[in-house]
């Protein structure tokens with residue numbers, strides 16, 4: 001049996017949306033991907049969490065800064081309060097249950113906030129001398145480099161200290177949650193990856209490996225290792 005991997009979706013007023021590359025990467029890596037809607041009932045969240053062998057928090061719009069006790073900065077973009085609510089609650093439940101968690105782009109921000117961290121609401125105006133983190137190059141093209149801590153899970157997966165990544169974000173991790181550690185940064189200091197600092201499997205990246213894995217196989221390794229971890233639940 002393949003491990004069941006939940007994937008969160010973006011939403012607008014009346015629809016859910018997910019770039020197909022997310023579930024294609026999970027399926028290719030040996031998992032059974034299922035898309036998670038914006039559920040409202042608490043008992044549904046617990047039943048879902050029991051069903052899932054792991055969860056991917058996907059990319060999307062900004063998180064309401066109220067979740068980390070800040071007022072909205074002028075540079076804050078669109079927010080989706082119902083999605084925030086679902087993902088934060090589900091992330092905390094899954095974390096308690098020690099299910100493997102993988103965060104991508106908004107996902108790294110979501111996991112950090114759910115576990116008690118904070119964000120830069122707009123790196124362009126809140127950080128000095130930032131690189132271009134919202135590329136206009138094709139999504140599969142890497143545009144900046146990240147430096148990876150050698151003693152990290154991330155390093156053990158990609159097996160290199162520097163990795164070229166794509167970049168589609170204007171927010172980033174500010175204060176990292178106590179349960180997490182920073183394991184990769186861009187040259188300007190912007191946090192590009194975090195992972196668990198305890199026995200749980202939590203890995204999150206600020207770039208979009210799902211848009212790169214078909215051409216750059218080191219990014220597929222992230223999905224492969226994550227799905228392998230999901231399979232361990234049994």
Ligand SMILES: [Mn+2]
Nearest residue numbers: 133167186206
């Ligand atoms: Mn970036």
